[in-house]
Structures are given as C-alpha cells and as structure tokens.
Amino acid sequence: MAKGEPVIVDETREEFDVLVVGSGVSGGWAAKEFCEKGFRTLVIERGRLVRHRQDYPMEGVPPWKQEFGGKVPLDVAARDHAVQSQCYAFRASTRGYFGNDRELPYATAEGTTFSWIRANQLGGKSLLWARQSYRLSDHDFEANARDGEGIDWPIRYADLAPWYDHVERFAGISGSREGLPQLPDGEFQPPFEMNRPEQAVKQAVESAFPDRKVIIGRTANLTKPTELQVQLGRVVCQARSECENGCSFGANFSTQSATLPAAARTGNLHIAPNSVVHSLIHDPASNRVRGVRVIDNETLATREYFGRVVFLCASTLGSTQVLLNSASKRFPNGLGNGSGVLGRYLMDHNYNSVSRGDIPGFEDEYYKGRRPTGVYVPNFQYEPSRYRAHYKRGYALGGSAQRGGWQWGGYRDGFGAEFKAGLGRPGPWNWVFYAQGEMLPKRENRVDLHPTLTDKWGIPQLNIDIRWGENELLMMEDAAEASEAMMRAAGIENLRSDVTQKPPGLAIHEVGTARMGRDPKTSVFNGNNQAHEVPNLFCTDGSVFCSTATQNPSLTFMALTARAADFAAREMANRRL
Amino acid sequence: MQRRSGTPLPGADSALPDPRRRQLLQALALALGAPAAARLTAGSASLAAALSWADSPAGAEAPAEVFSETQLEILRVICAHVIPATDTPGAAELGVHRFVDHQLAHVEDAEARDQACHVLDALDGQARERRDTGFAQLAYDDQRALLEDLEAERNGFGPGEKWPFKKLKDLVVFGYCTTETGATKLLAFDPVPGGFRGSIPLESVGRAWFS
Structure with missing residues (x-):
C-alpha cells in the first residue's frame, strides 16, 4: 500500500491502537492526531467512501447543465429527504451528501419535533458545514456555574487555548483580531473583506451601541495557505461558493481536504467504510472496551473491530445512540451511564429570529466573488451582569449586505426590453440579521432508545424529546427587537422581522446528551473526554458539551479532539491505557 | 431533455x-x-x-407534461413578452416555456400546476371575449394590453389571476436566467472569481452577477 493512501479494511482480526468511530470534523481530527503520533488507527465510517476531488460530481456544474436548474424534484425530496430537505444547504448539487430519510428513521415524543440532519459518508458533515469557526471563552465555560443552569464545564479556556491554536493553524481559519473578552482571537489567516454597506453598518452600530461589535465572520476557508496546507493539496479560496458541493481546491476545511490526507501520509491510517457501529464490546473483567460490533451498511453482515482505545466521534446523537445501545449487565442503562444523565440535556442553537431591511444608497458599489462568510455580531450578553432581566444568556447575530438580483425578478411588474434590462441590473442593497441563540441545558430535553422501533440494521431508533423553553422564546423576541434597533441606527429602512418557532435540529448544532464534568455522578465523560467509568473510552463530539454557548461548535470539537488525543496518547505511553 | x-x-x-x-x-x-x-x-x-459552455435550458420538442398545446403556445407568447429578444436571445427562442412546463411537472406542486393552467386559460378566455380569438392569435399589442391588465388586476382579472401569473413569471425568469445565455450574457457569470473583493465599481461589471 502506497504511503499517502489509507488502507481500506473489511474483515480483520488486527487489534488496532485506536478505533475512531466516525469520520466527520471530530473523527478526522482524531485520525490525524493519532496517526501522526504513530498509532495504527482504524476509522470506522458507517457510510460510503467519498474520495477528495474524484467524488464531487456536482462541483462547478452550472445550472443549465442541471435538469431542474439546480432544484430537487418534489417527489424525490418528499420520498427520500422529508427531513433533510429542510436544511438550508440541501439542493440538487448537495443531495448526494445528505442521508436518505427512509433509511434513517427516528422517533420523536408526542407533540415534539426534531429535524435530525444526517451526512453518513466519509467526511460526514465536514463536507456540508458552514465553516464558521469561533472559540468559546471563559464566559461560556463559566456560564453554567454562574447562573445555575446545567453543570459546570470541567475545563476552562486556558485548558483549550493551546489546542485552539493547534487546530486553527492546521485547519486554516480566516478572521480579524478583535481583542474581545467574549470571543477570543485565534491564529488567523487574513480576514475576508466587508463590502462598503457592511463597513457603514459596522461604524453606525458600534458608535450607537458601545457594547456591540460587527466583525467579519471567521471561517475555515484559506486566504493565505501555509506551506503545510499547500503540501496537503490545499490552495487559496477562489470565492466560488462551491464549498458544499465539494471543493477540489481544498480551500475549505473538510475531512477530505485536510485531516485525512495528513493522517494518510503517515501510513497508519486504516478506514472501514460501510460499517454501522451497533454497539461497543465491553469486557467486564478488565472494565475496558475491547472493540466495536459493526453491521455492514449494505449487506447487513456483522463483524467486529478491536482496539486498545476507542474514540467516539459519531456525532452528538450518533455517539449517544451507540452508548445507549451498548447496555450490559454491568451497565444496564447504557455504557458508562452510572450517572443516568446519558441522553439528557440535549440542546441546539435557536435561529428563530430573522430581521431584514433595505439599505439606501451605494448604487455604484458592487463586489466580486461569492464570499464564504458573512458578518458577525458576537454575543453582547455574555455574563450575568449583561443579561436582560426577563431571560438568561444571549445570542450572536450573523448577517450580510448584498445587492438584490434577478432571483425575485418575476415578482416585479412590467414586460419587454425594459423588464429584461432590469433583470440584468443589480437591485438595491439589502441587509439581513439572523440570531443564533443559546439554549439552556434542561434535563427533560432528552433522547432514549425506542422500546420497539428499529432501523434496517436492527438498531433501536432514537426517541427524541426536545422543545424550546420560555427562555428561548423570549430571547428570540428580544433578538428581533435588538436587531431592528441596530439596523435603524444604521439607517436601514423598511425593517421586517420574522420570529418563528421552527423546531430544534435545523441549526445542526445539536450538542449535549453525554456531557463531560468533574463528578461521575452527574456526567458521563471527564475533563479529558474520558469516560468516568471506562478508562479507554473517549468521546469528543458535541455530545460532551455542557452548554451550547452562542458560537458555532465545530472548532471546539476539533480542539477537544486534539486535546483528548494528546491525553490518551500520553496515557498509552505511560501504560495506563 | x-x-x-x-x-x-x-x-x-x-x-x-x-x-x-x-x-x-x-x-x-x-x-x-x-x-x-x-x-x-x-x-x-x-x-x-x-x-x-453549454446552451438551452430544457427539451426542445418533447411533448408538454403539464400544459395542453394551446396552453404551451400561450406560455411561449408570454415568454416573448416578458423577456423578448434584444441584443441577446429571448425566453421563447431558448425554449423557456418548455422548461417551465417541465419544472411545474416535477419541482412544483399540484396547486402550482392548477394555478398555472388557470391563469393561461383566463388569458385565453379574455382574449376570446374581447376579440373572439385565442390569446396566442391576438395582435402583439393586444396581447400586451391583456398582460398589463392581468398584472394590474383590472378588466376581468383579479388577485386570483395576478398571483398565479407572478409565480409563472417567476418561473420564466428563473428558467431564462439559468440558461447559459441568461446567466452569462444578460447576467455576469463568474465560475472562478479567484477570491473575494468587497468593493468594486458597479460599472466595472456593468451587469448583475448571476450569483
């Protein structure tokens, strides 16, 4: 097997050093870190192989080469993607990376809805993510302890800061240094530019509201690739907006563009595709996980993989489902679930406030390229003294200024050459602010295994029971008012807001259900992402989160994974694992 | 196709x-x-x-999936009024009416299909009432007058015709702007911009970006 290529594994009796379950943002990082440290690593992926560049069939395909101009036929969407088609990134060119809902059933408690977005292939949701990359701050790590919701995070910013440095340098995050207490700066590549109206809004908002900043979004798109990134086949972002279709330039961070090539070139990377993990094999005598039971995605045949250490990186709900389904005599309520909190404290970000308006002027201004990020207003209610009186915590705002185009042109009046010429001219500038609100950790928001329903692999379906609480609803109302106040201060006109009650899930920031903590009685994993009750079992995806904070979580998955891999490697070297 | x-x-x-x-x-x-x-x-x-570089949105001579021949012909005429040939080809020449038929058949729902048929029939009905001939057979200016009445909800047309018409018109615009001609000649198409620039003079592009 040539160096630089992963070894594809089917049946094997080899005991690997590390088994990594899942190959998305977290799994890719676990693979890279362990392979680079010299450990023989097996990545177990439930879906198909997606090869970088070769398996991006819809990249750069213009609309006139797509049968429906890029739209998905209704019958296909309804039949195969009833849930997935609710996702903002779902379209004809990305459909192949989303799961087929008929094959991925789950239950929801009566009166509740949860939209579970799935991307079951090599690379997982790293192929589809929106790339927004923000550090959590100590205000986030301390929030639970300070206002009494949930449990305290077992780590602080200082624990994670060097690992944020580490993952940012490798992944390539573009952004501006701002010196904000609630949003620590990082190892950034140059920021994307704001357009003129955005600069004007920034200036107006910041002078009218001294506690608020309008900054350019921090995104995992290369603006000044490092030598290492170039070696790995990654080049500077071309602003094509092809990210979710697959980027052959490797300009955005994905498992395919970044972590897998780094892992593969060590010669230590093995991948078992089409391997749906049914459960973990726990040996009660040694109290160690020995490996995983797998059901073949396609043939439904069963097989097992063995390793000294297991990293669960199967996504928040995926990892929790595996743990719940690994119950035994020793762990009747799910592996490592002596605390009884496994499945509890499910959270998502709340995007239910959107405000829009029209920006007068700037008629001669335009931009070039499709910027892979927007502008961002960091949470300005980041500590209890800054909370509004009627609810806890806060929200960040995403936004942008753009010129209208032909997209709504059909609703304009008129006919003939004049109407046609109008389609060819950019319309007025418009503004959008959407809130990204924190959701409080609540015990009653939970998942468990459905008592009777199973999927095609015979695995009990998750039964999801989550709803927004009063705090979340009040926050969205307030976010819309605050957004409009900022827009008004910036001279934006014709303001309109939508405060909706779309169910959790569609932020695709689901976290919690196997939280980390100091106390084995109230948490599943410790501050090193190691199961309190099973020392060679780790989990480093969103399931370990104690709170949502307001920031997009993926960068923190990366940092937690790299840190935990470092810890596990040292424990192995010291023969404690 | x-x-x-x-x-x-x-x-x-x-x-x-x-x-x-x-x-x-x-x-x-x-x-x-x-x-x-x-x-x-x-x-x-x-x-x-x-x-x-490619051309043409939809099938040239395949039979219509949603519309009758008469309805398809009316839609072809509407295409010519909405986006006529100028220094670039118009929507009718590029077969956008067939694209709209195909799109309605597969991407839109049954209500949108019914509404589209309804508004085309309403135009034909008004044409027969006024001139005793089909919409497609009217003189160009008479066709335009009917279309303008439709958008203005007057002379026999109400919101029940206007909004289905806007939807249809939107499909025409979408169909045209997603042809090679629409995306690259009427609009500015830039598949590999090479990076993002936040401020350029509009006149340096002269047109709206496709996206």
Whole structure:
C-alpha cells in the first residue's frame, strides 16, 4: 500500500491502537492526531467512501447543465429527504451528501419535533458545514456555574487555548483580531473583506451601541495557505461558493481536504467504510472496551473491530445512540451511564429570529466573488451582569449586505426590453440579521432508545424529546427587537422581522446528551473526554458539551479532539491505557 | 431533455485575470503535482464543468407534461413578452416555456400546476371575449394590453389571476436566467472569481452577477 493512501479494511482480526468511530470534523481530527503520533488507527465510517476531488460530481456544474436548474424534484425530496430537505444547504448539487430519510428513521415524543440532519459518508458533515469557526471563552465555560443552569464545564479556556491554536493553524481559519473578552482571537489567516454597506453598518452600530461589535465572520476557508496546507493539496479560496458541493481546491476545511490526507501520509491510517457501529464490546473483567460490533451498511453482515482505545466521534446523537445501545449487565442503562444523565440535556442553537431591511444608497458599489462568510455580531450578553432581566444568556447575530438580483425578478411588474434590462441590473442593497441563540441545558430535553422501533440494521431508533423553553422564546423576541434597533441606527429602512418557532435540529448544532464534568455522578465523560467509568473510552463530539454557548461548535470539537488525543496518547505511553 | 454540450469557454483563462490564473495554476501544480493540476484544470469533471459552455435550458420538442398545446403556445407568447429578444436571445427562442412546463411537472406542486393552467386559460378566455380569438392569435399589442391588465388586476382579472401569473413569471425568469445565455450574457457569470473583493465599481461589471 502506497504511503499517502489509507488502507481500506473489511474483515480483520488486527487489534488496532485506536478505533475512531466516525469520520466527520471530530473523527478526522482524531485520525490525524493519532496517526501522526504513530498509532495504527482504524476509522470506522458507517457510510460510503467519498474520495477528495474524484467524488464531487456536482462541483462547478452550472445550472443549465442541471435538469431542474439546480432544484430537487418534489417527489424525490418528499420520498427520500422529508427531513433533510429542510436544511438550508440541501439542493440538487448537495443531495448526494445528505442521508436518505427512509433509511434513517427516528422517533420523536408526542407533540415534539426534531429535524435530525444526517451526512453518513466519509467526511460526514465536514463536507456540508458552514465553516464558521469561533472559540468559546471563559464566559461560556463559566456560564453554567454562574447562573445555575446545567453543570459546570470541567475545563476552562486556558485548558483549550493551546489546542485552539493547534487546530486553527492546521485547519486554516480566516478572521480579524478583535481583542474581545467574549470571543477570543485565534491564529488567523487574513480576514475576508466587508463590502462598503457592511463597513457603514459596522461604524453606525458600534458608535450607537458601545457594547456591540460587527466583525467579519471567521471561517475555515484559506486566504493565505501555509506551506503545510499547500503540501496537503490545499490552495487559496477562489470565492466560488462551491464549498458544499465539494471543493477540489481544498480551500475549505473538510475531512477530505485536510485531516485525512495528513493522517494518510503517515501510513497508519486504516478506514472501514460501510460499517454501522451497533454497539461497543465491553469486557467486564478488565472494565475496558475491547472493540466495536459493526453491521455492514449494505449487506447487513456483522463483524467486529478491536482496539486498545476507542474514540467516539459519531456525532452528538450518533455517539449517544451507540452508548445507549451498548447496555450490559454491568451497565444496564447504557455504557458508562452510572450517572443516568446519558441522553439528557440535549440542546441546539435557536435561529428563530430573522430581521431584514433595505439599505439606501451605494448604487455604484458592487463586489466580486461569492464570499464564504458573512458578518458577525458576537454575543453582547455574555455574563450575568449583561443579561436582560426577563431571560438568561444571549445570542450572536450573523448577517450580510448584498445587492438584490434577478432571483425575485418575476415578482416585479412590467414586460419587454425594459423588464429584461432590469433583470440584468443589480437591485438595491439589502441587509439581513439572523440570531443564533443559546439554549439552556434542561434535563427533560432528552433522547432514549425506542422500546420497539428499529432501523434496517436492527438498531433501536432514537426517541427524541426536545422543545424550546420560555427562555428561548423570549430571547428570540428580544433578538428581533435588538436587531431592528441596530439596523435603524444604521439607517436601514423598511425593517421586517420574522420570529418563528421552527423546531430544534435545523441549526445542526445539536450538542449535549453525554456531557463531560468533574463528578461521575452527574456526567458521563471527564475533563479529558474520558469516560468516568471506562478508562479507554473517549468521546469528543458535541455530545460532551455542557452548554451550547452562542458560537458555532465545530472548532471546539476539533480542539477537544486534539486535546483528548494528546491525553490518551500520553496515557498509552505511560501504560495506563 | 436536450442538452447541447457546447464548445469550451473561449479561453477558460479569461475567468481569472492572467496573473491570478498563473498563480492559481502554480499553486495547484505545487500542491498536486503538475499532471494532477493539469487534469484538474483541463480534463476533470469538476473544473471542466465549471469552465465549460453549454446552451438551452430544457427539451426542445418533447411533448408538454403539464400544459395542453394551446396552453404551451400561450406560455411561449408570454415568454416573448416578458423577456423578448434584444441584443441577446429571448425566453421563447431558448425554449423557456418548455422548461417551465417541465419544472411545474416535477419541482412544483399540484396547486402550482392548477394555478398555472388557470391563469393561461383566463388569458385565453379574455382574449376570446374581447376579440373572439385565442390569446396566442391576438395582435402583439393586444396581447400586451391583456398582460398589463392581468398584472394590474383590472378588466376581468383579479388577485386570483395576478398571483398565479407572478409565480409563472417567476418561473420564466428563473428558467431564462439559468440558461447559459441568461446567466452569462444578460447576467455576469463568474465560475472562478479567484477570491473575494468587497468593493468594486458597479460599472466595472456593468451587469448583475448571476450569483
């Protein structure tokens, strides 16, 4: 097997050093870190192989080469993607990376809805993510302890800061240094530019509201690739907006563009595709996980993989489902679930406030390229003294200024050459602010295994029971008012807001259900992402989160994974694992 | 579905200013090795597609899926009124009426189909009432007068016709702007911008971006 290529594994009796379950943002990082440290690593992926560049069939395909101009036929969407088609990134060119809902059933408690977005292939949701990359701050790590919701995070910013440095340098995050207490700066590549109206809004908002900043979004798109990134086949972002279709330039961070090539070139990377993990094999005598039971995605045949250490990186709900389904005599309520909190404290970000308006002027201004990020207003209610009186915590705002185009042109009046010429001219500038609100950790928001329903692999379906609480609803109302106040201060006109009650899930920031903590009685994993009750079992995806904070979580998955891999490697070297 | 695959983009190079293009190729060559870079920019499905040139939205002579022949002909005439041929071809010439039929058949729901048929029938009905002939057979100016009445909800047309018409018109605009001609001639199409610039004079593009 040539160096630089992963070894594809089917049946094997080899005991690997590390088994990594899942190959998305977290799994890719676990693979890279362990392979680079010299450990023989097996990545177990439930879906198909997606090869970088070769398996991006819809990249750069213009609309006139797509049968429906890029739209998905209704019958296909309804039949195969009833849930997935609710996702903002779902379209004809990305459909192949989303799961087929008929094959991925789950239950929801009566009166509740949860939209579970799935991307079951090599690379997982790293192929589809929106790339927004923000550090959590100590205000986030301390929030639970300070206002009494949930449990305290077992780590602080200082624990994670060097690992944020580490993952940012490798992944390539573009952004501006701002010196904000609630949003620590990082190892950034140059920021994307704001357009003129955005600069004007920034200036107006910041002078009218001294506690608020309008900054350019921090995104995992290369603006000044490092030598290492170039070696790995990654080049500077071309602003094509092809990210979710697959980027052959490797300009955005994905498992395919970044972590897998780094892992593969060590010669230590093995991948078992089409391997749906049914459960973990726990040996009660040694109290160690020995490996995983797998059901073949396609043939439904069963097989097992063995390793000294297991990293669960199967996504928040995926990892929790595996743990719940690994119950035994020793762990009747799910592996490592002596605390009884496994499945509890499910959270998502709340995007239910959107405000829009029209920006007068700037008629001669335009931009070039499709910027892979927007502008961002960091949470300005980041500590209890800054909370509004009627609810806890806060929200960040995403936004942008753009010129209208032909997209709504059909609703304009008129006919003939004049109407046609109008389609060819950019319309007025418009503004959008959407809130990204924190959701409080609540015990009653939970998942468990459905008592009777199973999927095609015979695995009990998750039964999801989550709803927004009063705090979340009040926050969205307030976010819309605050957004409009900022827009008004910036001279934006014709303001309109939508405060909706779309169910959790569609932020695709689901976290919690196997939280980390100091106390084995109230948490599943410790501050090193190691199961309190099973020392060679780790989990480093969103399931370990104690709170949502307001920031997009993926960068923190990366940092937690790299840190935990470092810890596990040292424990192995010291023969404690 | 007719898909004429056309000739390559006249100088794929023109998508980027020359120095940037060279820079990109050098970077790719360094990253991937020269043969792979050449494959990626010349022959790969992805970039070849990004930089290629084709034409026409939808099937030319396939039978209509939603509309009767009369309805399809009315829609063809509407296409010519909404987006006529100017210095670039118009929507009717590019077969956008057939694209709209196909789109309604597969991407829109039954209500949208019914509403589209309703508004086309309403136009034909008004034409017969006023001139005792079908809409498509009316003189050009009479057709336009009816369409303007429809958008203004007057002379026999109400909101029940106007809003289905707007939806239909929106499909015409979408169909036209997503043809090669619409996206690249009426609009400015830039598959590989080479990076993002936040402020350029509008006059340097002169048109709206496709996206």
